[in-house]
Amino acid sequence: GCVDWKGSSWFPVKIVWIRMGGDSVCMEEQEVKVAFFSAKPYDKVFFERAWAAHVRFSTEVEGLHAPRIGFNYIENRLVYGTAELAQGATVVCCFVNDQVDANVLARLASYGVRLVAMRCAGYNNVDLKAARANSITVVRVPAYSPYAVAEHAVSLFTCLNRKLHKAYNRIRDDNYSLDGLVGRDIHGMTVGVIGTGKIGECFARIMLGFGVHLLAYDIHQNQVLVQLGAEYVDTLPDLLSRSDLVSLHCPLFDSTYHIIDSKAVAIMKKGCIIINTSRGGLIDTEALIDGIKSRHLGGAGIDVYENEAEIFYSDFSCTGIDDEALQILKSYPNVLITSHQGFLTETALATIAEVTLSNIHVVMKGEQCENVVEALKR
Numbered sequence: 001g002c003v004d005w006k007g008s009s010w011f012p013v014k015i016v017w018i019r020m021g022g023d024s025v026c027m028e029e030q031e032v033k034v035a036f037f038s039a040k041p042y043d044k045v046f047f048e049r050a051w052a053a054h055v056r057f058s059t060e061v062e063g064l065h066a067p068r069i070g071f072n073y074i075e076n077r078l079v080y081g082t083a084e085l086a087q088g089a090t091v092v093c094c095f096v097n098d099q100v101d102a103n104v105l106a107r108l109a110s111y112g113v114r115l116v117a118m119r120c121a122g123y124n125n126v127d128l129k130a131a132r133a134n135s136i137t138v139v140r141v142p143a144y145s146p147y148a149v150a151e152h153a154v155s156l157f158t159c160l161n162r163k164l165h166k167a168y169n170r171i172r173d174d175n176y177s178l179d180g181l182v183g184r185d186i187h188g189m190t191v192g193v194i195g196t197g198k199i200g201e202c203f204a205r206i207m208l209g210f211g212v213h214l215l216a217y218d219i220h221q222n223q224v225l226v227q228l229g230a231e232y233v234d235t236l237p238d239l240l241s242r243s244d245l246v247s248l249h250c251p252l253f254d255s256t257y258h259i260i261d262s263k264a265v266a267i268m269k270k271g272c273i274i275i276n277t278s279r280g281g282l283i284d285t286e287a288l289i290d291g292i293k294s295r296h297l298g299g300a301g302i303d304v305y306e307n308e309a310e311i312f313y314s315d316f317s318c319t320g321i322d323d324e325a326l327q328i329l330k331s332y333p334n335v336l337i338t339s340h341q342g343f344l345t346e347t348a349l350a351t352i353a354e355v356t357l358s359n360i361h362v363v364m365k366g367e368q369c370e371n372v373v374e375a376l377k378r
Helices: 041-060 080-086 102-110 128-133 146-161 164-172 198-209 223-227 236-242 262-267 285-293 324-331 346-364
Strands: 003-005 008-010 014-021 024-031 033-036 070-073 091-094 115-118 137-139 190-194 213-217 245-248 273-276 299-302 335-337
Touching: 041 070, 041 346, 080 102, 091 346, 102 128, 115 346, 128 137, 137 346, 146 164, 146 198, 146 245, 146 273, 146 299, 146 335, 146 346, 190 198, 190 236, 198 213, 198 223, 198 245, 213 236, 236 262, 262 285, 285 299, 285 324, 324 335
Parallel strands: 033 070, 033 091, 091 115, 115 137, 190 213, 190 245, 245 273, 273 299, 299 335
Antiparallel strands: 003 008, 014 024
16 A cells, blocks of 8 residues: 655555575665656656556566655655655656756755656756765656657647648637638758757658758767758858758757847848747747747747746646746747647657656666766766
């Protein structure tokens, strides 16, 4: 059954290893409690499913009684005020909008937390130096499904280009006119991709299938894309000034914060559509609004927003929100906003759960984990 910990339901937590072989039995006991912040119903479904599969593999393939990890599913974001909910845990599991700064990490360390398991690829919300100072290891899921995010980016673009969101609403009102729904052929467009890692490569491959000319900008050239005909440019202005579509697929660092600012928007080709499924801080929201308002930009599809932390993943349908910039963006018919759902596919959720469980398992056994954030190794 479940046990109660600070008023929350826990799955059984004792880890018992029993290796069967000959006349000997080797046993090692350990308890692992995981405070799982920003939990949603789908998280619980996929983590329980992954855990059941892990148990079957351990018992049927490895000949072990599988370790049992206890999860406390906490709906709240991790911030300084909610960090106390991690008392008694040795691991906290966090997501993109959890606040894992120096103050939070110090508090977690005082409770005995030794591992921060990010169930996402990005870790810009984690103070890595503070984690190291507090002897807390940070792991992540480097590649859950690059296709999921890339396909969502393509969906945002195609929806905007052919005005499918407007057509959908018209039909619901029995308005079958086509005025104002004219789009453009994607074939022959010039598409600029900023960041050509795993997700950027997937996005680029999909767009090449439409028959576009592909421009790419990254500090490292992706040789797969080079072989497929991508043209790498030396400067960002070169890409921005030539592209009919610009899609962002780079991580958020100090060097990429507001990589799309007012100067970048001014350089962009008139009518260009911008897509961001990476991190909200890559775009200066005020610059984006000015670009849309002046009709210099043709549209924007954003799955991320720089001030999303206290808004996305929550229901404000009865109260509304006070974020003026987001309300302004929502008011434009050529702006399409989704609530950071690019990762939300069955494949991605399953992989996130499997890799996160594996990360916790490996680190708690004292073994080297390949998904430890590299900055902590320096």
